[in-house]
Amino acid sequence: MDAQASTRDRIVQAAMELFWRKGYGSTSIADILETAQVNSGSLYYFFKGKQELLVAVLEAYRDGIGPMLLEPSWGEVEDPVDKVFALLGTYRRLLVETDCFYGCPIGSVALELHEPDPEVRELIAANFANWTQAVKTRLDEAGLAEKTDTLALAEMVLNVMEGGVMQTRTHRDIGYFDRALEQLRNYLDCLKKE
Amino acid sequence: MDAQASTRDRIVQAAMELFWRKGYGSTSIADILETAQVNSGSLYYFFKGKQELLVAVLEAYRDGIGPMLLEPSWGEVEDPVDKVFALLGTYRRLLVETDCFYGCPIGSVALELHEPDPEVRELIAANFANWTQAVKTRLDEAGLAEKTDTLALAEMVLNVMEGGVMQTRTHRDIGYFDRALEQLRNYLDCLKKE
DNA sequence: GACTTAGTTGAACGTTCAATCAACAAGGAT
DNA sequence: ATCCTTGTTGATTGAACGTTCAACTAAGTC
Numbered sequence: 001m002d003a004q005a006s007t008r009d010r011i012v013q014a015a016m017e018l019f020w021r022k023g024y025g026s027t028s029i030a031d032i033l034e035t036a037q038v039n040s041g042s043l044y045y046f047f048k049g050k051q052e053l054l055v056a057v058l059e060a061y062r063d064g065i066g067p068m069l070l071e072p073s074w075g076e077v078e079d080p081v082d083k084v085f086a087l088l089g090t091y092r093r094l095l096v097e098t099d100c101f102y103g104c105p106i107g108s109v110a111l112e113l114h115e116p117d118p119e120v121r122e123l124i125a126a127n128f129a130n131w132t133q134a135v136k137t138r139l140d141e142a143g144l145a146e147k148t149d150t151l152a153l154a155e156m157v158l159n160v161m162e163g164g165v166m167q168t169r170t171h172r173d174i175g176y177f178d179r180a181l182e183q184l185r186n187y188l189d190c191l192k193k194e
Numbered sequence: 195m196d197a198q199a200s201t202r203d204r205i206v207q208a209a210m211e212l213f214w215r216k217g218y219g220s221t222s223i224a225d226i227l228e229t230a231q232v233n234s235g236s237l238y239y240f241f242k243g244k245q246e247l248l249v250a251v252l253e254a255y256r257d258g259i260g261p262m263l264l265e266p267s268w269g270e271v272e273d274p275v276d277k278v279f280a281l282l283g284t285y286r287r288l289l290v291e292t293d294c295f296y297g298c299p300i301g302s303v304a305l306e307l308h309e310p311d312p313e314v315r316e317l318i319a320a321n322f323a324n325w326t327q328a329v330k331t332r333l334d335e336a337g338l339a340e341k342t343d344t345l346a347l348a349e350m351v352l353n354v355m356e357g358g359v360m361q362t363r364t365h366r367d368i369g370y371f372d373r374a375l376e377q378l379r380n381y382l383d384c385l386k387k388e
Numbered sequence: 389g390a391c392t393t394a395g396t397t398g399a400a401c402g403t404t405c406a407a408t409c410a411a412c413a414a415g416g417a418t
Numbered sequence: 419a420t421c422c423t424t425g426t427t428g429a430t431t432g433a434a435c436g437t438t439c440a441a442c443t444a445a446g447t448c
Contacts, residue, residue, distance in 0.1 A: 007434075022308055023306065023308045023311075025219045025306075027438055028434075028435065028436085030435080030436090037395090039396065039397050040437080040438090041395090041438085041439080042396055045394085045396075046339075046395095049437070050249060050436065050437095055207040068206060073207075077386040101308075101309070107360060108308075110360055111302055111306065111360055111363075112217065112219075112305065112362070114215070114216055114217045115216075121366075124364045125364050125365050128361060128365075145371065149373075149376075155361060155370060155374065155377075156378075159356075159361065159374050160350065160353050160354060160357060162353075162356065162360055163352060163353025163354060163355070164353055164357045165355045166304055166353075166356055167349060167352065167353065169304070170319050171322075172315075179343075180353050182343075182346060183347060183381075185348055189382045190381065190384035191384075201426085223405075223407080232426090233428060234406090234408085234427090234428070234429095235408085237397085237423075238407065238408075239426075243406070243407070244406065244407090275433090358392080358411080390428100390445085390448105392445105392447075393446080394419105394443105395442105396444100397441080397442070398436105398439105398441100398445075399422100399438090399440105401436105401438075402435105402436100402437090402438100403435080403437100404433105404434085404436100405433085405443100406430100408429105408430080408431070408432105408433105409427100409430085409431100411427080411428105411441090413421105413425085413426075413427095414424090414425090414426075417421085418419105418420085418421095
């Protein structure tokens, strides 16, 4: 363990946390500086500005999705479909632990930025694509009907997850997420029977 | 036709447009004043502040969902399931017309505000609930399997729509929305067969 | 010991923002 | 004629914001 993380890492860490909890726009540089226990000059030594910091955060998510999200989610699980629901279970736990306040950090930023920089937009897209690709691979192993478009189905899983997070957050009720998962399970059962 | 809308209406109208296009946070009062051709004093005569204006906008959406969104969407359509897809088609048209920039105005605000005022949160929830309820009523008419939970299914439709909008916006590709609708159609077909 | 480089400091800057307020206008009521 | 209500004006305020910069420290190099 690092007894003390580097200044740069502390800044990225703090930004990750705050962008997730408060959103990009509502997080001030001052917030980040305080959380990271760093002075403004240091931040601008490593990053050109707030947006470049967002880029670093999105890159960290992109590079960390495997070891930080996927592998912990389906570590002990065997069945491929169960792995998909284990992943969704991680988001569920996140919601429950935060009283239905905080959901998917990527989705949050994706909808907040209305006219994002191309670099930022492509990083968000890459994050979604990685997620979807990983789910598609599980679905390919699941032995669904031959003709099934597993990529479209994986995109559907992402849609339902993000939508479920959104409704759960606005209603402050995990039931919305649970019913979304139920419907998804039901759909996959349909596809298995065919 | 009103030859000249009231000042208050012009302000709400302008705020509606700008919150949709730029988001709540990125829309400044100055933006609204310019768009509505109104002076700041007039705005603060009618509204206590920016947030009370958001409340007025959300109330306008809530009260207008029938005549402005639902009825125009499924005016000529007969079949209940077709009506649902006609509604989703309206969102699709919106996306296409804006080069995949602008989606659902409510979803946009819902994910942007991380710790919204209770009044605002409840208005967003009411908007979602109205939408979902209208879809549920169509689904009830659709002759699905007896045991089908049509409310959960209607929530699923909303989830898929919002998720599809989100992915289409970030990839700037309507294909994501279209595949989402395809999956939804496929699921409903499954439910009909049972 | 002189010089270079990487990293840090925090006050200060210019801008943008939501919000305020004293003054004014027009119409109806008394 | 006077007053009250409703509505409008736009310059002004002060806080918050992202960003800059000249000065500084510590460690490494020759």
